[in-house]
Amino acid sequence: MLEDRIIMAHGSGGRLSHQLIRDVFQQAFANEWLGQMNDATVLPKEPGQLAVTTDSFVISPIFFAGGDIGKLAVCGTVNDLAVSGAIPKYLTTGFIIEEGFPVAELLQIANSMAAAASAAGVCLVAGDTKVVERGGADKVFINTTGIGFIPTKRKLSPERIKPGDKIIISGTMGDHGIAIVSQREGLEFSSPVVSDCATLNQFIDSFILPGVKCMRDPTRGGLATTLNELAGQAGVAMVIEEELVPVSPAVKGACDMLGLDPLYLANEGKVIVIVNPRDEAAVLDRMHGHPLGKDARTIGEVLSDESGLVLTETVLGVRRILGMLEGEHLPRIC
Amino acid sequence: MTIKAQSAKLIADIKAMATEPFKLMEVCGSHTVAIAKSGIRELLPPNIRLVSGPGCPVCVTDNSDIDRFLSLAQQPGLIIATFGDMIRVPGTVTNLQNIRAGGADVRVVYSTLDALEIARQNPEKQVVFLGIGFETTIPTVAVSVEIAARENLSNYSVLAMHKLVPPVLEVLVMDPELGIDAFINPGHVCSVLGTEPFEFIAKQYGKPSVIAGFEPLDILQTIWMLLKQRTEGRSEVEIEYTRVVKTAGNPKAREYMDKYFTVVDARWRGIGVIPQSGLKLRPEYSQFDAEAKFTLPQPVETNIPGCQCGDILKGRLLPPDCALFGKACTPLQPIGPCMVSSEGSCAAFYRYRGRSYNA
Secondary structure (H helix, E strand, O other), X not given: OOOOEOXXXXXXXXXXXXXXXXXXXXXHHOOOOHHHOOOOOOOOOOOOEXXXXXXXXXXXXXXXXXXXXXXXXXXXXXXXXXXXXXXXXXXXXXXXXXXXXXXXXXXXXXXXXXXXXXXXXXXXXXXXXXXXXXXXXXXXXXXXXXEEEEOOOOOOOHHHOOOOOEEEEOOOOOHHHHHHHHHHOOOOOOOOOOOOXXXXXXXXXXXXXXXXXXXXXXXXXXXXXXXXXXXXXXXXXXXXXXXXXXXXXXXXXXXXXXXXOHHHOOOOOOOEEEEOHHHHHHHHHHHHOOHHHOOOEEEEEXXXXXXXXXXXXXXOOOEEEOOOOOOOOOOOOO | OOHHHHHHHXXXXXXXXXXXXXXXXXXEHXXXXXXXXXXXXXXXXXOEEEEEEEEXXXXXXXXXXXXXXXXXXXXXXXXXXXXXXXXXXXXXXXXXXXXXXXXXXEEEOOOHHHHHHHHHHXXXXXXXXXXXXXXXXXXXXXXXXXXXXXXOOOOEEEEEOEEXXXXXXXXXXXXXXXXXXXXXXXXXXXXXXXXXXXXXXXXXXXXXXXXXXXXXXXXXXXXXXXXXXXXXXXXXEEEOOOOOOXXXXXXXXXXXXXXXXEEEEEEEOOOEEEEEEEEEEOHHHHHHEHHHHOOOOOOOOOOOOOOOHHHHXXXXXXXXXXXXXXXXXXXXXXXXXXXXXXXXXXXXXXXXXXXXXXX
């Protein structure tokens, strides 16, 4: 029988730790790998190169419209693998839990992680739990590490980006950021904004043609910051037409009210695709055939200019620098 | 012709006519936003300067008025109904958002009709609508008072902090230090008032003004019309926004304003008291006047240290000239209302800041 709330003993490695792992994590994540119950999980090798990524999640609030910290922790890491061209296979997770945290909420988070992992076709194969005293952390922090394999012959890299390549975005910008900030600020909108938090790997599988040169998910810092990273790494300039960037009316309204720019808001279920113009139409067509890509569109292109700048063009044709996000925009957004 | 091609032609014409310095004020906050967003400033020749005016209703609301409604919001048994822009506007010590977090009942409404509905559904509570706005929104507030009177809604009232545009324009046009050469007049306000209340700009002060629409091309066309007046030595009130604004304005809307409101002196943030520049409910409708119904603290003049919203509202400074801009004062942690309201010039500049690029 579990306690109602997490106590320090749940992180001691003793009886209560074992009980917590069994009744919360093992029941939620159950799979053949986790069942090994060794200090390390032994996994089979697969063809192709190995891809590894890690991310920690400290979002506040932990439950939000469209997801929770558990779903986010799976989506974020799966998506980092997927946009790198990897087929995500395994996740590990570490929990840092504040003393007094309700066990029922922990269970809810674990179940939500399991559901997201199962939907993405990945297994949670190792985990760790630590408990810190009240005030030592805020409710719960989660780390996930992802392992995937990149199919041989597939090579995605900013180095492949060339002038004339098209910039495609898979859907509306800013939904996750606004969902979190509106909940945090206690703002009510007539149609509440829901986080776009979703795993992208199966969606990406549906459109990854040879002309796809590089992908990124525009999370923290949003579209503007992610494009700047790409342009800098590729040593090219990019121009996007701001009017072409899809933004839902609710997000637009909230941005007007809060003075936020959707181009700098976090997304958790969107992907930027840099594609050879030859495959642009085919990629868009495939994206439109998937629920996560119904609003996909081309928003700009790569310029023959090595400045590394990202530019926007206004309706009057004025070009401006779209800089990286400066300072702390919205803390604890993921 | 595409918008880009049309704008290129207008810009070429504007450049040809811009032989001398020309300082223009866009009076309306929606114009400020459209100018910042489309990048009109970057297209204009350097001797044409656009400065922003006092046309953001939230921004011109004096700190003392904000403190008064914040105090009202904390009275028990009361529901405050307000447009969303006001929720985060800081008073001296707090804002509506914090008061709501502390248990006060503050509701965001999209029209006065929503506020009336809240009053109907909560007969045991008093509902106060925060009356902020210019001639564009005042008629809708008048209609709400009419409906409340007809339905005997004794729990609905308005805290009228409404302001009139022509009197503040007169203060600005008279100010030699500002040196405004011509005015881009607010299209929506003029759709109610018509051209007559703006004639003084031309007749008494000899300055051109044009009533403008809100698309980027409307604004460029307006600048071209203002330059043309100067070139031809004319000073008139012209209408660029002909698809919406008629010379006579909207007499019906003005009738509603006159029936329910009376003109009074009003305090404008950073500018001070301007005679005959505000509206209060007429005494015969005092049962719908929150000021008559509730005990409100006397207005106390307070200033936010360092906040230069006043000089920004008068067009004396551009937002980046303020030391707080983008540092201590950002849209998420605003110090002055110009950074809160979506129509505020600080918010508009902040959103499109640092983006100039010379290709």
